[in-house]
Amino acid sequence: MTEPRASGGAEDRGTPVPAVWEIASADPAAVSALAAAGIPESVARILAGRGVVDPDAAREFLSPSLDRTPDPFAMKGMEPAVDALVAAARRGERIVVFGDYDVDGVTAVAQLRAVFRALGADAVPFLPHRVRDGYGLKPETFRKVFAEHRPRAIVTVDCGITAVEAVAEAARAGVAVVITDHHLPPDVLPEGAAVVNPKQPGCRYPFKELCGSGVAFKIAQAIIRRERLTLSERSLAKVAALGTIADIVPLVSENRAIVAEGLAALADPRAPGLKALLAEAGIAGRAPTSEEVAFRVGPRLNAAGRLDTADLALSVFEERDAERALGIARALSERNAERQGHERRVVAEARRRALGGGEPADGIVIEADAGWPRGVLGIAASRLAREFRCPVFLFALDGDRAVGSGRSIPGISIHGVFSEMREDFLEFGGHAQACGGTVPAGGFAAFRERARALFRERLASVDRRPTLAIDAEIPLGRVDGALAAGLEGLEPHGEGNPRPIFLARRMEARERRPVGEHGTRIVLSASGVSRRAIAWRLSGAIPDGLIDAAFHVRRDAWSGGVELEIVGVRPA
DSSP, X not given: OOOOSOTTGGGOOOOOOOSEEEEOOOOHHHHHHHHHXXXXXXXXXXXXXXXXXXXXXXXXXXXXXXXXXXXXXXXXXXXXXXHHHHHHHHTTOEEEEEOOSXXXXXXXXXXXXXXXXXXXXXXXEEOOXXXXXXXXXXXXXXXXXXXXXXXXXXEESSOOTTOHHHHHHHHHTTOEEEEEOOSOOOSSOOTTSEEEOTTXXXXXXXXXXXXXXXXXXXXXXXXXXXXXXXXXXXXXXXXXXXXXHHTTOOOSHHHHHHHHHHHHHTTSOOSHHHHHHHHHTTOOXXXXXXXXXXXXXXXXXXXXXXXXXXXXXXXXXXXXXXXHHHHHHHHHHHHHHHHHHHHHHHHHHHHHHHHTTSSOOSSOEEEEETTSOGGGHHHHHHHHHHHHTSOEEEEEEETTEEEEEEEOOTTOOHHHHHHTTGGGOSEEEEETTEEEEEEEGGGHHHHHHHHHHHHHHHHTTSOOSOEEEEOEEOOGGGOSHHHHHHHGGGOSOBTTBOOOOEEEEEEEEEEEXXXXXXXXXXXXXXXXXXXXXXXESOGGGOOSSEEEEEEEEEEOTTTOOEEXXXXXXXXX
């Protein structure tokens, strides 16, 4: 199984101008009830439109806290997993923390390593190499781990739910295995392992959308509480927040609590590596936003595993020397710049092939090349899926195998559709919007035609028109400092909790001037009120005459005033 995640999608901002504007409806009675409970009317309108109508639930949403998250021992498999890991630690046995090469996997490894160190355990990390080892715990990677480290226990993070053969081989070697994962479970789970995955059958844990780093956080939380360790859960939340944002899981419920408290703790991290990484990303002396983590911090951490081993990314969390930490942060920035170059090339080449003489093929875009680095296939597929408004699966040809990553669009589960072709894959896994797999290179052409036909059939009933979800219509005069202040309570933003978008109508766009390569500053005016605004990649789309505009509301970082960030525009 190769890259069964959507991680990396947050690294690209390039989205097309939406064509269909959809304004959310909110029950006026629910809005009134929330406002009566002391929630600002503008915020109440957004929450009600997003389905948060109970005042207590709204207050909890606006004040997320780790103290209100579910008991980790409510998760199926947690008790035997903690028993096995703590027993191995107390006996002084070596534990291998087996991770993944993306931010989610690396931050999960970092958390469990910290807990095991607090237990005094002999714990070593193993981060597979994307090309040499591939994704997940397989028999050959188990043999490699066993030969190098001779562990008595292995705990997987962000992977392992499909490792049936590897777990069986580990059992024959006398190695205990604990599986912690968040990906969709197969029909047959690894036998003999303690499995912790909120999506596994029979798990009654109330929140199912934790990422791998989030599941690792619950393991750490359980050990800290049962063993009464002095290690702070909130110190681990800093690390778990990075993985949660980067993996693009919904920032609601427990994920929201992890991210909110983790970002707050990142305002002044004690770890030299984290401090250096944030500074290298242009963030210092304050808490980063979720957007800054998604577009500045996450890509730097991901770059290590995309191009080579992810060990450099793990060292950010474990380096204690400030000077060496600065060097690590700079090296990650350099690798990220290299990753961006590879990504641009793959996107351009795949786009050219997909378009051929005109429009991309119906159903799904599937392309392959021997010169494409595996590490950028997922993010390149994500960019093209948004551009073409259809699923995209890109493969790297490697000898007799084609190894690829796929990304989808809302309304179509790429994992669900390809599950109908499971017999075509040598390896396969993932979730609704992202999947990865390996197919025989010799049969790639036939595989592509079968996939195109299947997706053409499945997409026939899917509305693929791009849409823009608008939270509320508002007069320009109500866009002020009070509104901006109220909206800050909705942060952190991300998947499942996007930044609010407002619509204002019949405005005049004046004083247009370019900003950088893709920006345009304008002044919007209506009914004697004017507001400054900025639009990215929309300069040619702003018509003359009166316009309607969809926009975010934010505080200007320099002046502290209110500014509109336009995300859609059309003639009034």
